Amino acid sequence: MPEYVVLFYTHSGAIKFDRKAKKKGCRAELMPVPRKLSSNCGVSAKIQLDGSIHELIDDEIEKIYLICEKEYQLTYSHE
Incomplete structure (x- = not known):
């Protein structure tokens, strides 16, 4: 199953996303942003x-990275 790291603009956006993902049956875990990546919050x-x-993207999300063989591949960027 593909794994992703989702970056947010705000802490509250991360909490809202966590609730939304879990309602859709998606395994989600809030954590500090990996050092290789940067984030506002x-x-x-x-x-x-x-x-x-x-289906999970909203205005609170800054970027989404696919984790592929211990590397991060940018999948989505809010512009």
């Missing part, structure tokens, strides 16, 4: 999702 979510990541 310092909180990220690591999720496992067997489906489209786009």
Whole structure:
């Protein structure tokens, strides 16, 4: 199952995303942003999702990275 790291603009956005992901049956874990990545708020979510990541995207999300062989591949960036 693909794993992603989701970065947020605010702490409250991360908490809202965590609730939304869990309601959809997605395994989510809030954690500090990995050092290789940067973030405005310092909180990220690591999720496992067997489906489209786009159904979870909202205005609170800054970036989404796919974790692939211990590397981060940018999948989504809010512009």
